Amino acid sequence: MRKVLAALCFAALLAVPTFAADQFTTQVKAAVDYTLTVTSTIGTQTAVDVTQTSTTLGKLALVSNLNGFTLTVHSANGSDMIRQGGTEPYPYTITITSNVLGTLVTARDLGTDYTYTSAGSQPASEITFVVNYQKAADINPALPAGIYVDTLTFTIASN
Amino acid sequence: MKKVLFLMFVCSLVAVPLAASQGSVQLIINGNITPYSSISMPEPSTFWILDEDDNLIPSKHVGDPLVIANWRAWKVKVDSLYKLDMEQGRLKLDGSEVYIPYRFALYDGAEVIASRFNDPSVSLPRTAVAGRPLSLYFYFSDDDTRWPAGIYRDTLVFSLIAD
Numbered sequence: 001m002r003k004v005l006a007a008l009c010f011a012a013l014l015a016v017p018t019f020a021a022d023q024f025t026t027q028v029k030a031a032v033d034y035t036l037t038v039t040s041t042i043g044t045q046t047a048v049d050v051t052q053t054s055t056t057l058g059k060l061a062l063v064s065n066l067n068g069f070t071l072t073v074h075s076a077n078g079s080d081m082i083r084q085g086g087t088e089p090y091p092y093t094i095t096i097t098s099n100v101l102g103t104l105v106t107a108r109d110l111g112t113d114y115t116y117t118s119a120g121s122q123p124a125s126e127i128t129f130v131v132n133y134q135k136a137a138d139i140n141p142a143l144p145a146g147i148y149v150d151t152l153t154f155t156i157a158s159n
Numbered sequence: 160m161k162k163v164l165f166l167m168f169v170c171s172l173v174a175v176p177l178a179a180s181q182g183s184v185q186l187i188i189n190g191n192i193t194p195y196s197s198i199s200m201p202e203p204s205t206f207w208i209l210d211e212d213d214n215l216i217p218s219k220h221v222g223d224p225l226v227i228a229n230w231r232a233w234k235v236k237v238d239s240l241y242k243l244d245m246e247q248g249r250l251k252l253d254g255s256e257v258y259i260p261y262r263f264a265l266y267d268g269a270e271v272i273a274s275r276f277n278d279p280s281v282s283l284p285r286t287a288v289a290g291r292p293l294s295l296y297f298y299f300s301d302d303d304t305r306w307p308a309g310i311y312r313d314t315l316v317f318s319l320i321a322d
Contacts, residue, residue, distance in 0.1 A: 022196045022319040027312055028221055028297070030208035030250050030259070034308040065213075067255065067307045120255070121307035158308075 037063040038156055042129065048081070048148075050136035054095075057129040060154060062122070068159035070117045071096075071127070073152060075110035081148035090148040092133040100125035107132050110152075117159065129154070196228040198235065198319040200295070208250075208259065208299070208311065215259070215299040215306075224265070224317055226283075227290035232322035234279040235272070235293070237265060240314040245275045248297075250311035259299065259311050266294040282322045 042058030049055050062069075073094060080089035093107040094114065100123055104116050129152075136143055200222045210216050226235065239248040241258060249258035265273040265280060272293070273280035283291065 022198050023316060024199055024224075025314060025316050026200055026202055026222070027314050028203055028250065029205040029310055029312045030219075031205050031310055032209055032306045032308050033207065035213065065305050065308045067252075067309055121257070121305070123305070 032065065034158060035063070035065050036069075036156065036158070037061075039063075040154075042154070048092075048131065048133070050090075050133075053135060054130050054132045057131060057152070059129070060127045060156070061124070062127060062156065063124045064122060064156075066158045067121055068117065068119050069122065070115060070155075070157050070159055071104075072116075072155040072157075073110065073114040073129075074155070075113075076151040076153070077149075079110035079150075081150045083144060083146040083148050086144060086146060088144055088146075088148075090133065090136070090139075090143055092131045092150075094152075095130045095132055096127060097130075098125050098127050119159075192229065194230060194321075196226075196230060196233065196319050196321070197290075198224055198226050198317050200224040200317070205310070209306065213305075215301040217299060217301075219297045219299075221263075221295045221297055223292045223294050225290045225292050226286055226319060227288070228286050228319065228321075230285060230321045232282045232284055234282055234320045234322050235265060236279045236318040236320060237263065237273055237276055237295075238316040238318070239263075239276050240316075242276045245278060248276065248313055248315075250313045252307060253310045253312070255307065255309070257307055257311075259306060262298045264296050264298065266296065267291070279320055 039061040040058065042060065046055065046057050073096070077089070079093065080091050082089055091109075093109050095106050095108070096104040096114070096116070098104055101118065104127070105114060108114050203222045206219055208216060208219075224235070226233065241249040241251045243249055243258075243260060246262060248261050248263060250261065251258050263274060263276075264271045267281075267283060270281075272283065
């Protein structure tokens with residue numbers, strides 16, 4: 001009986017296929033580097049026309065493959081142009097539009113930094129910055145004569 | 160003393176037939192060679208997929224799979240986690256549904272032995288003990304897409320099949 005069982009086991013062993021598919025798994029990784037080109041038409045100084053209620057500062061042309069970016073606008077004087085040699089404020093706000101993303105913000109006070117965060121990749125775009133204010137002649141009490149100044153800082157960073 | 164006697168006994172057993180016999184001795188030798196096979200490749204390092212003009216590089220040597228097999232014949236099969244179809248694989252951007260398509264070719268020397276996913280290669284014979292190195296290449300076609308920055312990856316599975 002034992003011999004029969006042994007023979008059966010041997011036969012069973014022979015029936016098992018001797019080939020086996022060997023395998024290995026590997027991961028292939030490729031990298032696309034970050035590119036960000038910002039071209040500005042915003043001058044280092046822009047004269048505001050105080051006889052009007054807005055002035056276009058200029059545009060930032062943005063070419064990037066960032067997977068989302070953050071635009072930050074900072075006012076050194078918290079949304080006021082300050083008279084040189086004095087302290088009198090000439091308040092203003094900012095309107096920002098993108099030819100791709102539409103209007104990002106309208107008449108935003110820069111008492112705190114303005115931040116816009118885009119999600120996902122963006123096509124090439126142009127962002128236009130306009131400052132809004134009252135005509136000087138409409139401000140009551142009237143502002144002292146002089147030159148009113150503020151410094152804006154535009155920052156674009158990857159998310 | 161016992162050992163000496165035993166040795167003498169054994170010697171006499173061997174010596175007698177050799178001296179007395181005029182016939183032949185038949186010896187049957189059984190050798191069992193176990194089937195052996197392996198396929199391996201070091202993990203490829205991350206590579207830049209855009210050139211200095213931000214175009215997709217045309218091709219990339221990804222690595223050299225090494226096959227060691229004492230099968231009479233064998234084939235290799237390649238599969239891709241993100242393949243679009245049998246001819247087109249894709250590298251997926253981490254955290255996003257953005258894919259860079261590619262085609263692949265598996266070479267044995269200068270001959271392409273496989274270029275379709277899940278399609279066994281041409282049959283190749285038993286390898287040398289040191290194995291038979293193959294070469295894996297990816298091919299890309301630039302279409303002016305602005306590829307988002309980040310890491311793109313695909314997982315490949317190589318299978319060795321006895322033919």
